[in-house]
Structure formats: C-alpha cells, structure tokens
Amino acid sequence: MAEAQRKLDWAKLLNGNRRKPPSAPSPQKGKEQRIPLERDYDRLLFSTPVRRLADKTQVFPLERNDSVRTRLTHSHEVANLARSIGTTLFYNHGEELGLAAIPDAARSVPSLLGAVGLAHDLGNPPFGHQGEDAMQSWITRHSVPKAEDQNSFDIFAGAGLTAAQQRDFEKFEGNAQALRLLTRLQIINDGYGLNMSYAALAALMKYPVPSDKIDKSIQSRKKFNFFQSEAKIVDEVWRNTGLEEGVRHPLTLVMEACDDIAYSVLDLEDAAKKGLISFHDLIASLSHDANDDPQILDIFEQSRKRETEYRQSQLSGAELSDISMQMLRVQAIGLMVNAVTDAFVANRDTIMAGEFHGELLAGSRSEALWKALKGFARKHVYSHRSVIEVELEGHRTIHALMDAFWQAIENRGAEDFVNPRGTKPYDAYVYSRISENYRRAAQMSEMPMRYRELQLMTDMISGMTDSFAVDLCRKLVSLRG
Numbered sequence: 001m002a003e004a005q006r007k008l009d010w011a012k013l014l015n016g017n018r019r020k021p022p023s024a025p026s027p028q029k030g031k032e033q034r035i036p037l038e039r040d041y042d043r044l045l046f047s048t049p050v051r052r053l054a055d056k057t058q059v060f061p062l063e064r065n066d067s068v069r070t071r072l073t074h075s076h077e078v079a080n081l082a083r084s085i086g087t088t089l090f091y092n093h094g095e096e097l098g099l100a101a102i103p104d105a106a107r108s109v110p111s112l113l114g115a116v117g118l119a120h121d122l123g124n125p126p127f128g129h130q131g132e133d134a135m136q137s138w139i140t141r142h143s144v145p146k147a148e149d150q151n152s153f154d155i156f157a158g159a160g161l162t163a164a165q166q167r168d169f170e171k172f173e174g175n176a177q178a179l180r181l182l183t184r185l186q187i188i189n190d191g192y193g194l195n196m197s198y199a200a201l202a203a204l205m206k207y208p209v210p211s212d213k214i215d216k217s218i219q220s221r222k223k224f225n226f227f228q229s230e231a232k233i234v235d236e237v238w239r240n241t242g243l244e245e246g247v248r249h250p251l252t253l254v255m256e257a258c259d260d261i262a263y264s265v266l267d268l269e270d271a272a273k274k275g276l277i278s279f280h281d282l283i284a285s286l287s288h289d290a291n292d293d294p295q296i297l298d299i300f301e302q303s304r305k306r307e308t309e310y311r312q313s314q315l316s317g318a319e320l321s322d323i324s325m326q327m328l329r330v331q332a333i334g335l336m337v338n339a340v341t342d343a344f345v346a347n348r349d350t351i352m353a354g355e356f357h358g359e360l361l362a363g364s365r366s367e368a369l370w371k372a373l374k375g376f377a378r379k380h381v382y383s384h385r386s387v388i389e390v391e392l393e394g395h396r397t398i399h400a401l402m403d404a405f406w407q408a409i410e411n412r413g414a415e416d417f418v419n420p421r422g423t424k425p426y427d428a429y430v431y432s433r434i435s436e437n438y439r440r441a442a443q444m445s446e447m448p449m450r451y452r453e454l455q456l457m458t459d460m461i462s463g464m465t466d467s468f469a470v471d472l473c474r475k476l477v478s479l480r481g
Helices: 036-045 048-055 071-097 105-119 128-141 163-170 174-185 198-204 228-241 250-273 279-289 294-313 317-346 348-352 367-380 385-410 425-432 436-444 449-462 466-480
Strands: none
Touching: 036 105, 036 198, 048 071, 048 466, 071 105, 071 250, 071 317, 105 198, 105 250, 128 163, 128 385, 128 449, 163 228, 163 449, 174 198, 174 228, 174 436, 174 449, 198 228, 198 250, 228 449, 250 279, 250 317, 250 348, 250 367, 279 294, 279 317, 279 367, 294 317, 294 367, 317 348, 317 367, 385 425, 385 449, 385 466, 425 466, 436 449
C-alpha cells in the first residue's frame, strides 16, 4: 500500500498520552522504567473492577466448581492470547506492518493487547449477557406510559431526553459500560477515572459508534461502545489516535479474535468439566461437520490418536476426559492463534486504511473450526436446562434490584445525589447501598437529570458481582417485608 493511501498511523494508534495533564514527578520516586502502555495493564490488574470479575459469570452463573472459568479467568486468558499475538506480529512481521520504526513498539503492542484483553468485559453486569438482556427488558417494560400500564414507572415521561440518550438505556451495552467505568467511575475525584492512555481507550472500543448508529449488517457497528455521557471523551480519544466513528483500532481486531477463540474453545472445556458434554460428543460432532476441512480433520484424527495412547496409562474415565479435552484445547487454540496472526498480516492494507469491517477469524483458514465449535456450544451448552434455570434466577434478581433502586433514586428527596434529603426509611436504606463513586459521578455529570438518575441505577447494577446481587436482593426483600 502506498503511504498516501494509508489512513491510520501506528505512532498515533500507540499514543501513550493520557487525558489527565501529567503531574510533576515526585523527587522520592526513581526514574519510571515502564512505558505508558505497560502502566495501563498494571493499573487495570490492581483495580477493583478487575477483581470483581472473579465473581461474574462467564457461561455458568453462580458456579461452585472452582475449576470452571469465571469472567476473570476468561479475561486473563484473552489477555494472554492477545499479548502473544502482539509479540509475534512485531517480531515476525514488524517491517511489513510498519511497526519496526515505531519507538518501543516491541513493548507497546503486546502491552496494549494485554491491557484491552484484560479490560474488555469490565462493564458486563452480573449473570453475563443474560444480565444485559434483563436490564434492557426492565427499561422496555418501564418506558411504557402509565396510561397503558399502571405498573410501569414511565421512566421517560417528561424527561426531555434525545432519542440517542433514551436509546443508551433501551439498548444498555456492557461494552459501553466498560469505557464509562475506566473514564468516569474508577477513582472518582477528578473526572478522569483510571486515566488510561488514549491508545488503550481506543483499542478497547470493539464497536466505535454511539447507540443511535448501530447497524447490525456491519461488524464494527452491530453494537455500540459509548454512551452519550462519554461522547466528548470518545471524540478526544479519536482526535489523539487518528480514528473516527466506525473505524476500529487495528489491535481491537486482535483482541476480538482472541475473545472469540477463548469462548469457542474454553467454554466447551468447562462444559465437559461440569458433565454437560463429553469429549466423545464433541469429536463426533466435529467429524460430522468436517466437510473435508483440514484443521477439523486434523483435530479429529489427533484427538482419537491421543486418546488411544492415554488409555494405555490406566487412567480413570474422568482423568481420560480431562486430559483429552485439555489437549484438544491446546491444539485448537494453537491453530486459531496462527490463523488470526496470518489473517491480520494478509489484511494489513485494508486494516490500515480503516476499511476492514469484518472479523479476523471469518475468512481465515480456521473459520470452519471456529464455527463448528461455536455451533456445538450453542446447541449443547448455552441452551442446557441447568444454564437456563440459573439465568432465569439472575433475570428475576436484576429486575427486583432495579425496581428497588429506581424507587430509591426517585424518592431521594432532592436533586443532590451525594447528600439526599430524608425520605422513607426503606428507600433511604436502598439508596445508601449505592456506591459513593457512582453517586459522585452522577453529581458531576452534565447530562439531563433523568439521564443521570437512570445512569446511577445502571452503574450500580452493572458493577455488582453475581453473589452480591443475589445476596443484596434477598436482604432487600426481607427488609421490605
């Protein structure tokens, strides 16, 4: 690609500057040896929202088996895969990608990918995607005018919100909440949140559009990644990284692919650990779906061969299943990681022109394997009765909590969010359970009052862990009597 055609610039894309003006270095501190994007990863690792992921659903809500993945272990695995691909991209393809001449790119690229891999699910509410669905359905139910449903809170009545502001809640999105969490809600004393670098905030956005610009036919627009409350921040991020609406950071594509690899393979390993599927079910399905695909056929043949060898070791049935699934996981991840790396290099011109709107795994040599694994999980894991039963409990829990918090917010007795006036004891108690960080963010917000009230509720709900949500719901029900 001629340089004149290149739209994106790695020097801007790896911009380690931050929104908050730098303070004078402390004379007591030694010289900082970490580069800015390494510090991003470290800030995330030690943050409270990352720790909370240990009690948030990956696939199986309220899971008691410690070996089954949570959202935290999933995020660490995505970060690991992404960082590994970043290292390979620089050292094996740095020249052809235009990275070799960028200072510190050997450290910046892997660090940035590790950071966004760790952060990509921070905004997810409790109970995974079912939690998002529950929040959206509550908003839909209570946006109905009271004249049509007396039980509706009629949350948008007389609020004066724009269509885009209203849609932020109707289509509540965990990806947008993650950006809000990092830019507004964490360490809320100056309005900069965790003060991540421009590069990290840009690469975090899988869907760089607002809620009113969703287009399901385009991968980069099928969801949204920022609320109207963060629109000015996103404009600033785009100006400082050379990006714009609808154009993804190139490394976002890698992070997205690693997320796809992780859930398509590792969710199946967890399902086997729980006894929902068996190793033999999986390889039989792969064999049936192979259609002469070389990667699927290779996995099938190698899996059968390894299992025959393992049987000579006098393993128990459980041990045989575990090791067979582990080695299938290793092989499948290895194939897909290599395919994603090669797909990024093959599409580099379109990517750097800001015109690549697909997925790296789609069209890669691992596409058939990826789709076969996802299809098996959809049919035998995500729709399993035991999963759906617990998801329904999560749905009821979130609706009950939103009922309680919305009434407490509406009845706080003043426009002030930090120091509400006296109200009914039950509402006062519920309001007191809202994090001070979230209340202060609502106080500092420049959005319309009803928007701030709704966002205070969604901030609180999405910040909960699974267990906290269940326990708090039970406590509030008992107190209400």
